[in-house]
Amino acid sequence: MNDTIKSIATIMKDLDNVLIFPHVNMDGDAIGSASALCLALRSLGKKAYVMINEPVPKNLDFLECGCTTTDDSVLDDVQLSLMLDCNGMNRISGREKAWERGRLKGCIDHHSTKAKEIRYDFSRIEPKSAATGEIVYNVIKAMGCEITLDIANCIFAAITTDTGNFQHTNTTSRSHEIAGHLYKIEGFNSKVISALIYDRKSKNAIKMESEVISNLDFYADGKLAVGKVTQEVLRKTGCTMDEADGIIVRMMSIDGVEGACLFKETDSSVRASLRGRSYADMAKAASKFGGGGHTLAAGCTFNGMSLEDAEKAMIPVLIDTVNAR
Numbered sequence: 001m002n003d004t005i006k007s008i009a010t011i012m013k014d015l016d017n018v019l020i021f022p023h024v025n026m027d028g029d030a031i032g033s034a035s036a037l038c039l040a041l042r043s044l045g046k047k048a049y050v051m052i053n054e055p056v057p058k059n060l061d062f063l064e065c066g067c068t069t070t071d072d073s074v075l076d077d078v079q080l081s082l083m084l085d086c087n088g089m090n091r092i093s094g095r096e097k098a099w100e101r102g103r104l105k106g107c108i109d110h111h112s113t114k115a116k117e118i119r120y121d122f123s124r125i126e127p128k129s130a131a132t133g134e135i136v137y138n139v140i141k142a143m144g145c146e147i148t149l150d151i152a153n154c155i156f157a158a159i160t161t162d163t164g165n166f167q168h169t170n171t172t173s174r175s176h177e178i179a180g181h182l183y184k185i186e187g188f189n190s191k192v193i194s195a196l197i198y199d200r201k202s203k204n205a206i207k208m209e210s211e212v213i214s215n216l217d218f219y220a221d222g223k224l225a226v227g228k229v230t231q232e233v234l235r236k237t238g239c240t241m242d243e244a245d246g247i248i249v250r251m252m253s254i255d256g257v258e259g260a261c262l263f264k265e266t267d268s269s270v271r272a273s274l275r276g277r278s279y280a281d282m283a284k285a286a287s288k289f290g291g292g293g294h295t296l297a298a299g300c301t302f303n304g305m306s307l308e309d310a311e312k313a314m315i316p317v318l319i320d321t322v323n324a325r
């Protein structure tokens with residue numbers, strides 16, 4: 001059962017020391033909504049931090065707003081550990097110790113695949129919200145906080161990234177309404193934020209994108225596109241894996257593609273990012289391999305598996321997924 005925005009706001013207003021946990025491989029919604037909430041809590045005189053254990057991707061660095069920390073012992077007493085834009089322990093891996101410090105555990109998320117291993121003292125999961133940033137915006141308003149320019153930038157970044165610039169089918173009138181409110185904040189400029197997020201790719205990243213795109217495999221009469229970011233591609237182009245983020249968007253822009261899968265090879269695992277266009281249930285496909293996400297945007301990780309084996313396991317499932325109609 002979901003707690004109401006109002007009751008969550010009331011609980012949060014009563015707490016002084018809060019740690020916020022965005023998910024691993026953080027995206028604009030994870031770090032944007034985490035920093036927005038952190039800034040709002042600080043504006044109420046509370047101590048709050050966004051607990052991370054990996055660098056914030058370069059194109060999202062402006063969303064840190066002085067909120068992030070990697071220090072497990074940053075607060076003496078943690079009254080609340082709050083999971084944001086995710087709801088299971090595997091999504092905050094490497095930060096379990098810090099998570100356990102919270103006397104209360106809370107969760108604000110919009111992913112429909114629910115983890116059951118945590119007993120939250122309060123939680124709100126809205127699968128119909130395009131971004132966790134939308135829910136966080138409402139919590140911030142319910143706490144009576146002013147939407148500062150920094151908070152507005154964070155919320156806008158959260159919504160624009162999770163809706164693919166308001167193009168994905170998860171976009172609702174509320175996404176636009178909240179964005180509309182942000183335009184009224186003095187100094188707010190959506191173009192500036194979009195340019196920071198989308199227009200700071202390195203030349204090498206563009207080279208990597210070309211390399212991956214020119215080697216795509218197609219299945220199911222072109223309905224499924226599969227790409228690979230191998231360690232070799234990274235070496236050859238001098239890129240890091242976080243620079244591969246936009247490639248799947250390009251794959252989805254190909255005419256006739258209903259589903260896309262981008263494999264990302266690391267030393268010890270293979271991560272599959274999945275996207276669907278209209279009917280392909282990618283969350284279901286990902287869940288077959290212990291992953292999850294949204295219907296049209298999901299992912300899973302193959303631990304200790306070669307890229308070849310991951311492909312062998314995944315592609316038949318994806319062919320069925322794009323043919324399921």
Ligand SMILES: [Mn+2]
Binds near residue numbers: 130131132
């Ligand atoms: Mn999200």
